[in-house]
Structure formats: C-alpha cells, structure tokens
Amino acid sequence: MKQISYKIIGLAILISSITASCNKKLDRLPSNAITADQVYSTPLGYKQAFVKLYAAFGLTGNQGPAGGGDIQGIDEGFSDFLRLYFKAQELSTDEAVIAWGDVGIQDFHNMNWSSANPFLQGLYYRCYYQITLCNEFIRQSTDDKISSRSITGTDASNIKKYRTEARFLRAYQYSIIMDLFGSGPFVTDADVLASIPKQGTRADIFKYVESELKAIEPDLAAAKTADYGRADRAAEWALLARIYLNAKIYTGTDHYADAVAYSKKVIDAGYSLISDYRWLMLADNQQNTSEFILTINYDGLKSQSYGGTTFLTHAPNGGSMPGSVTGVAGGWGGLRTTKNLVNLFPDLTGTIDKRAQFYTPGQKLEINSETVFTDGIAVTKYRNKTRDGGNGSSQDFSDIDFPIFRLAEMYLIYAEATLRGGGGDNTTALNYVNLLRTRAYGSTSGNVASINLDFLLDERARELYWEGFRRTDLIRYGKFTTSTYLWPWKGGVKDGRSVEDFRNIYPIPSSDVAANSNLTQNPGY
Numbered sequence: 001m002k003q004i005s006y007k008i009i010g011l012a013i014l015i016s017s018i019t020a021s022c023n024k025k026l027d028r029l030p031s032n033a034i035t036a037d038q039v040y041s042t043p044l045g046y047k048q049a050f051v052k053l054y055a056a057f058g059l060t061g062n063q064g065p066a067g068g069g070d071i072q073g074i075d076e077g078f079s080d081f082l083r084l085y086f087k088a089q090e091l092s093t094d095e096a097v098i099a100w101g102d103v104g105i106q107d108f109h110n111m112n113w114s115s116a117n118p119f120l121q122g123l124y125y126r127c128y129y130q131i132t133l134c135n136e137f138i139r140q141s142t143d144d145k146i147s148s149r150s151i152t153g154t155d156a157s158n159i160k161k162y163r164t165e166a167r168f169l170r171a172y173q174y175s176i177i178m179d180l181f182g183s184g185p186f187v188t189d190a191d192v193l194a195s196i197p198k199q200g201t202r203a204d205i206f207k208y209v210e211s212e213l214k215a216i217e218p219d220l221a222a223a224k225t226a227d228y229g230r231a232d233r234a235a236e237w238a239l240l241a242r243i244y245l246n247a248k249i250y251t252g253t254d255h256y257a258d259a260v261a262y263s264k265k266v267i268d269a270g271y272s273l274i275s276d277y278r279w280l281m282l283a284d285n286q287q288n289t290s291e292f293i294l295t296i297n298y299d300g301l302k303s304q305s306y307g308g309t310t311f312l313t314h315a316p317n318g319g320s321m322p323g324s325v326t327g328v329a330g331g332w333g334g335l336r337t338t339k340n341l342v343n344l345f346p347d348l349t350g351t352i353d354k355r356a357q358f359y360t361p362g363q364k365l366e367i368n369s370e371t372v373f374t375d376g377i378a379v380t381k382y383r384n385k386t387r388d389g390g391n392g393s394s395q396d397f398s399d400i401d402f403p404i405f406r407l408a409e410m411y412l413i414y415a416e417a418t419l420r421g422g423g424g425d426n427t428t429a430l431n432y433v434n435l436l437r438t439r440a441y442g443s444t445s446g447n448v449a450s451i452n453l454d455f456l457l458d459e460r461a462r463e464l465y466w467e468g469f470r471r472t473d474l475i476r477y478g479k480f481t482t483s484t485y486l487w488p489w490k491g492g493v494k495d496g497r498s499v500e501d502f503r504n505i506y507p508i509p510s511s512d513v514a515a516n517s518n519l520t521q522n523p524g525y
Contacts, residue, residue, distance in 0.1 A: 040140045043155035049137055050162040053169050054229065056130050057081050057296045058303055065304045065397070070129055073511075074122040078102075080307020081130070082296060082402055084123035085468055088180055088506065093470040093480075094340035094487030095461065098315070099333060099373045109370060110492035111481075111499045115507035115525045124181060124509050127173045131187065134170035138163055138189040164219040168231045168239075171212045172404075175243055178205040178250060179472055182505040182522055185512070198518045206243065206250045213240050223269035228286060228295070229401070235294040237265045238405035241413050246476055256422030263413040264424070266293065267432075271407040273439050277354045280406075281309070281382045283327065283392035283399035293405035300384070300394030309400035312382040312466070318373040320362035327384030329395040336376030339365050340487045341465055344458050348377070353440045355462050357381045367488045381466050408436055408463050416456050436463055453477070475504050500524060 039045050060076045061069035069076035078084070090096040091108035098105060104120075107113040113120060139145075141163040146156050170188075177184045186200030186208070200208070213236050226232035243250070244259035272290045274280070280288065286297075298308050317323060317331025337358075342348060342365065345356040359378040367375040382400055384392040392399035411432035418424030430451055436459070437446040448455070457477050460469065471480060479485035481503050486496030502524025513519045 036136070036140055040145070041149060043151055043159070046141065046151075046155075046159045046162065049140070050159075050166070053130070053133055053137060053166055054297075055303070056133060058298055058305070058308055060305045060307060065306055071122060071125050073125075074118055077306035078119065079122050079126060080305050080311070081123075081126050082309070082468075083307035083311045084119055084126060085176070086312070086466070087119050088123055089468040089471045090466060093474060094338050094490070095465050095470045096335055096337055096379075097367060097370050097376055097489065098335055099318075099371050101371060106370060109489055111490065111503055112492060113503075113506070115510040115513070115521065117507075120506055121509040121511060124177075124184070124512070127176050128185065131170050131173045134166045134173070135187060135189045135191075137166045138170070141166070161219070161221070164216045165231050167212060167216050168220065168236060171209045172239060174205050175209050175239060178202055178209065178243075179246065180506050181508055183520075184508060185516060185519065196516055196518055199520060203251045206247065209243060210240065223266070224271070228289060229297040231294055234266050234269050234271070235405055237262045237269075238293050238410060241266065241410060242405075245413050245417055246472060249476055254420070256417040256420045258422075259413055259417035260422040260424040263410040263417065266405075266410045267407070267414065271410075273407060273435060275439070277439055278350075278357065279387055280403070281312075281400055282387060283384045283390075284386040285401050287387075288403075288406075291407045292401070292403045293407065293410075295401040295403050297401045298398050300392050300397040300399045304394075304397040309382055309384075309398040309402055310396075312402075313384045313398050313400065316379045316382070319359075319378065321359050321378055321380075323395070325359060325380055326382065327392055327395065327398075333373040335379065336363070336367075336373065337379050337465075338367060338376060338488045341461060342377050344462050353446060353462070354442065355440045368494070370489050379466060403467070409469075411436060412456065412460050412463065415451060416453065416460075419451070419453055419456065433459060480504055 039049060056070065058080075060079045061067065066076050069079055071079040087105070087108055091098055091105075092111060097109050104113070104117040107117055108119075141159050146159055151159065182202045183199055183205070185197035186204065187197045191197070217233055217236055220236055221230075221232040223232055223234035223237075241259050241262035244255040244262060247253060247255035271293065274288050274291050279285065296308065297303070298310070313326040314328050314332045315334035316336065317326045317328055318333030321331060323330050342358065346352040348356055348358050348360055350356040357380045359380050362374055363377050364375050365377060369375050382398070384395070384398045384400060386392070414424055415429035415433050418426060418429040430448070433451055433456070434444070434447040437448065438444055440446060440462070457473060460473055474480035474485070481499045481501050483498035488494060488496060490496035491499045502522070505522050507522050507525035508519060513521050
C-alpha cells in the first residue's frame with residue numbers, strides 16, 4: 001500500500017462523503033452530492049474507496065496535515081488513530097507521561113478521565129468512523145452489486161479480495177473498541193443505514209471478532225504474500241492470538257490454548273527477527289518485512305499528519321536533545337517515561353541491552369512535575385533516520401512505519417499463554433524469549449534459564465514499550481488500578497496510588513450516550 005496508495009488517495013476521499021456516520025454532526029459534514037453509485041461505478045472507484053480504508057489509519061483527513069479532517073469536534077492534528085491510541089494505552093501507564101496542558105491530556109496519567117474527555121471521544125469516533133468506511137465498502141462489494149455494475153473478470157476478483165480485507169480491518173477496529181471501551185454500538189453492513197445502533201456487550205464483540213476472523217481466513221492472501229502494509233492470514237492469526245491472550249478479561253473464560261495455537265501459526269509462517277532491535281523504528285523500516293506482519297505506513301512527503309510516528313518522533317524530543325537525535329527539525333517537548341520502565345534495563349545507554357533507547361543529558365529520573373519535560377527520561381525509540389544514519393524524506397513529517405503486529409509479540413504471547421496453562425511447550429517458550437534477548441544483548445549473555453509470569457510482564461515492557469500494549473498488559477496482570485503495582489503520578493499522586501477498578505475500561509463518550517438511547521454507560525462513569 002505504501003507503493004500504491006498515495007498515487008490515488010486524492011480521489012479516494014470521495015468515499016468519506018457518502019458513508020453513514022455514528023453521529024448526527026458527522027452526517028452533515030462534509031456535505032457532498034456524490035452518491036455511492038457514482039463512487040463505485042468503476043473498478044478504479046472501488047480501488048480508491050478501498051485505499052481509504054487503509055489510509056484512514058495513517059491520515060487525519062483529506063488534505064494533508066490540516067484542513068478537511070475526518071473527525072469533527074477535535075483538532076485534526078490530535079485525531080490520528082495511532083496518536084490517540086498511544087495516549088490511551090501508554091499515557092495511562094508507567095511507560096509514558098506528557099508535559100502538555102491540553103484539556104484532558106493529563107487525565108490519562110492521573111487516571112481521572114471522564115466520559116467527556118476529548119481524546120477518548122476522538123479515539124472512539126475514529127474507530128467508528130473507520131468501521132463505517134468498512135461497512136459501506138462491504139455493502140457495495142457484494143456479488144450482486146459488482147455484477148449490477150458490469151464489473152467482471154480480474155476486476156471483480158480483486159474487489160472480492162478488497163472486501164475480505166475490509167472485513168479484517170473492521171474486525172480489528174472492533175477489537176480496539178472491545179479492549180478499551182468494553183462495549184459500544186454494534187453495526188455491520190447488514191444493518192439498515194441510518195438505523196439507531198444497538199449496544200454490543202464485550203462478550204458479544206469478542207464472539208463477533210473471533211467468528212469474523214475465522215470466516216475470512218480462506219479468502220485472505222496466504223501468510224507473507226500480501227503487499228506490504230496489507231492484511232493477510234498471518235495478520236488474522238496474529239489478531240486472534242492477541243484477543244485470545246486477553247479473552248479471560250473480555251469474556252470471563254480463558255482461551256490460552258487458542259493463543260498458543262494461533263501465535264504458533266504465525267511463528268511457523270516463515271517470519272524471523274531482524275538482526276538489530278534499533279532498526280525497528282527507523283525511517284527505512286519498510287525493510288523489516290521478515291519481522292513485520294502488518295504495518296501502518298507513513299511517508300514524510302506523501303502522507304503528512306501531526307499524528308502517527310510524526311508524533312512519536314517530535315513529542316519525545318525536547319530539553320537539551322538536538323532534533324537530529326530523533327531525526328526532526330525541532331522537538332515538541334512532551335513525552336517521557338518513568339523510572340519504572342527505565343529500571344527494567346541493566347543500563348540506560350543501550351550498551352548491554354540495545355532495547356534501552358533513552359536520552360539522559362539534562363533529564364531527571366525522578367518526576368517532580370508531570371508538566372516539566374526534563375522531569376523523566378526521554379525516549380529515542382522512534383528515529384526518523386535511516387539505518388546508515390541519513391535523514392528521512394522530511395524532518396517535519398515521519399517516514400517510520402508502525403507495526404500493528406510483529407513477530408516478537410507472537411513469541412511473547414506463546415510464552416505467556418503456555419505458562420498460563422495453554423498447553424504449549426515450556427522449552428519452546430523459553431527459547432522464544434531467549435531469541436529476543438540474544439538479539440537485544442548481541443549474544444547469549446542475556447539469556448535466562450527459566451521464566452515466570454512476572455518476568456514475562458517485564459520482558460514485554462522491555463521489548464514492546466511505546467508500541468501500545470502496556471495498559472492492556474497491566475490489566476491482564478491485575479496491576480493497572482490496584483495498589484499492588486505503583487508508578488510515579490499514578491492516580492495523580494507523586495508516589496502513585498490505587499484507583500477505582502472501573503477504570504479498567506474507558507467510558508463511552510457522553511455525547512454518544514446522549515445521542516443514542518440504546519446505549520448504557522459503563523459502570524462508574
């Protein structure tokens with residue numbers, strides 16, 4: 001998609017004007033007389049609409065970094081999927097704090113968000129916007145619709161493949177709703193347009209995502225055969241492995257055996273770790289195809305926004321750090337991490353464990369103030385630089401692709417699900433963990449002789465920090481809200497405190513509850 005999408009994305013914006021919205025405000029904006037029959041009248045029209053399904057993950061609107069945003073009621077620069085998802089998954093944990101004073105942003109680390117939090121509203125509506133795009137594409141790409149438009153042969157076959165990927169992307173977004181918000185409006189292509197959505201429970205959404213992923217498997221491209229940035233069977237298996245690892249949280253019933261089975265399917269599909277951990281998040285990381293399973297693709301010249309990995313290179317840059325460290329023209333002085341993450345590594349320089357990617361000059365380990373950038377250790381994991389040290393195509397916007405799924409996560413899912421009773425092989429689980437540590441240390445000097453669940457939680461942090469996992473991991477381990485695990489400023493207190501258990505799930509935005517009488521707010525909000 002990185003190779004083809006930017007050539008036709010300017011035309012693909014037509015689809016966003018004819019899809020039904022979850023919100024009456026969105027129904028009216030933008031106003032456009034173009035109909036679905038016009039957009040989907042040709043094979044090219046289908047391709048343009050299909051590209052929008054993927055592009056909506058990495059772009060915020062139709063005109064570049066600003067002007068014509070997809071989501072109304074939030075600054076377009078804030079409305080990117082990954083930027084919002086990072087805030088919800090990382091700022092609420094020990095892995096990230098932010099110095100900014102935007103309304104609602106400090107609520108995450110202080111764990112006092114409300115149903116009116118603008119960033120949670122933005123994420124919620126971003127997910128449902130993308131679900132809406134997928135639903136409309138799926139409606140328009142049935143066999144009857146394709147035939148009625150006299151599309152045949154290879155063109156018809158390609159559209160059917162696009163339709164299968166649209167179903168995957170919809171399932172992925174519903175998995176995000178399930179994980180963060182628990183329940184929410186449940187709408188598919190089978191629902192009548194403009195009908196008021198009914199609420200799907202967390203268990204309902206889990207069952208749907210699971211069944212949908214299994215149903216589309218035969219029609220997805222074989223593992224490792226799809227174009228870079230497009231979903232294939234390995235992506236489907238990876239998403240199943242991920243939701244199965246967390247199934248006990250979602251449904252009350254564990255699926256650890258399934259997590260073992262599906263992570264192993266990915267592992268056995270022919271993926272391998274790249275040789276250097278420090279190459280994972282670079283401007284030319286499209287080379288990491290041996291490890292990356294599915295990515296959100298960014299291009300500093302052709303897909304500009306203030307979210308995504310542009311956010312993850314600019315926001316952590318500040319204090320005395322030169323812009324060149326993260327490959328940007330200037331830092332935004334926002335994101336840092338707490339001592340809890342830093343202390344998981346043997347040193348801060350990355351000399352021993354290369355996964356430690358921090359900037360320390362002028363930075364303090366202790367965080368006396370969340371709003372002072374130099375309180376906390378800066379993170380340099382995302383660098384808009386190439387492997388040979390060159391700059392990305394732009395120092396204002398990032399070229400770094402973001403891996404939604406990569407092999408390392410599958411190794412860690414297999415290991416944890418095995419230890420939780422999933423029936424995997426303990427020796428194999430240990431070997432997978434040591435493969436990660438051998439890469440990190442550059443030798444077997446960091447390998448371990450045994451593993452337990454607590455070790456794996458720490459190892460997930462060392463390997464996957466700032467990739468959007470930490471909140472979900474802490475909830476699965478029972479450490480997100482409780483006093484059994486504290487971090488600086490957890491709950492708005494310098495030394496940390498426990499918070500109410502209802503905060504294990506985010507609230508449904510008050511605006512949607514008010515607009516839809518079928519919705520019941522999550523407990524506690």
